[in-house]
Amino acid sequence: MVQPKKGRRLGGSGTHQKAIIKNLAISLIENGKIETTTARAKFLRMFVDKIITISKKGDLASRRRCLQLLGNYKTVQKLFNEVAPATYARSSGFTRIVKLKNRIGDGAEIVQVELLK
Numbered sequence: 001m002v003q004p005k006k007g008r009r010l011g012g013s014g015t016h017q018k019a020i021i022k023n024l025a026i027s028l029i030e031n032g033k034i035e036t037t038t039a040r041a042k043f044l045r046m047f048v049d050k051i052i053t054i055s056k057k058g059d060l061a062s063r064r065r066c067l068q069l070l071g072n073y074k075t076v077q078k079l080f081n082e083v084a085p086a087t088y089a090r091s092s093g094f095t096r097i098v099k100l101k102n103r104i105g106d107g108a109e110i111v112q113v114e115l116l117k
Contacts, residue, residue, distance in 0.1 A: 010040060021047050026075045028095075029083060033114035035100065041113045045095045048115075052094045055084040086117040 002013040010017045024044045027034050036044070051069060054062045058080065067076045087094055098112045 008039070008043075010043060017043075022070060025051065026070060026072050028113060028115065029070075029075050029079050033112055035110055035112050037103075038097075038099075038109045038111050041097050041111045044113060045097065049092060049094050051079065052084060052087055053092075055079050056088065058084065083115060083117075090116070 010020050020040065021043055024034065024036060024040060025048050028044065028048060047069075051066055054069075055066050055076075063076060063080060066079060067073065070076055070079075094116055096114050096116055098114070100110045100112055102108065103110050
């Protein structure tokens with residue numbers, strides 16, 4: 001297994017971490033809110049803020065960039081048609097993290113991540 005030398009990691013390798021964050025972002029954009037652990041939520045917040053900032057431009061290049069980052073066409077459509085227009089008044093801080101409970105199995109803190117509109 002890959003042992004990272006610096007920085008935080010969610011999975012064993014960088015590609016696994018990217019896959020985790022991408023899948024969490026797709027779920028968040030499609031559903032509006034999700035429940036996950038605190039560490040994953042903090043990584044997700046950075047990624048989703050970057051994607052929403054890109055999508056607020058609304059041009060073809062930014063649409064292709066978001067499609068490259070997410071890899072899901074329906075999610076990119078929803079991002080450009082619903083999420084980005086609702087956040088034009090904001091310059092940053094598009095997500096909210098609310099602490100819920102501790103997971104029974106390992107005691108990890110579970111939080112709810114939701115999009116602000």
